[in-house]
Every structure is written in C-alpha cells, then in structure tokens.
Amino acid sequence: MANTAALNSTKTKAQEALEVLEQAWAYYTPTPRPAPAGPAYEDIPLAA
Structure with missing residues (x-):
C-alpha cells in the first residue's frame, strides 16, 4: 500500500497543467x- 501513496503524491503533467489553468482562471x-x-x-458640467 505504500506504493499507492507514492503514486498519489506525484502529479502528472495533466494535473499540473490543470492546476495552473485553474490559477490563471481565478486570476483573470x-x-x-x-x-x-x-x-x-x-x-461636472456636461459639454454642450
């Protein structure tokens, strides 16, 4: 079971890209x- 914890702690490129996209979406x-x-x-008087 220790091996599954190691797999869950590492992020794939897709997960990292999704996090960056969510941060950018929240910023903009x-x-x-x-x-x-x-x-x-x-x-302030309006121009006639």
Missing part, C-alpha cells in the same frame, strides 16, 4: 463589485 476572472448608489460626478 473579475470579482463582482457592488453597484454605486448614485452618480459619482454630479457637479
């Missing part, structure tokens, strides 16, 4: 931000 996935309650710039 935007986090949801709360919507602003009102307009941010009320005192």
Whole structure:
C-alpha cells in the first residue's frame, strides 16, 4: 500500500497543467463589485 501513496503524491503533467489553468482562471476572472448608489460626478458640467 505504500506504493499507492507514492503514486498519489506525484502529479502528472495533466494535473499540473490543470492546476495552473485553474490559477490563471481565478486570476483573470473579475470579482463582482457592488453597484454605486448614485452618480459619482454630479457637479461636472456636461459639454454642450
């Protein structure tokens, strides 16, 4: 049974690639931000 533990501790190239892909996906996935309650710039006049 010690041999199966050694096999489980080593990662294949596919497992390593999947972990890197999941890390990249988590990095580039935007986090949801709360919507602003009102307009941010009320005192800036609009160009006519």
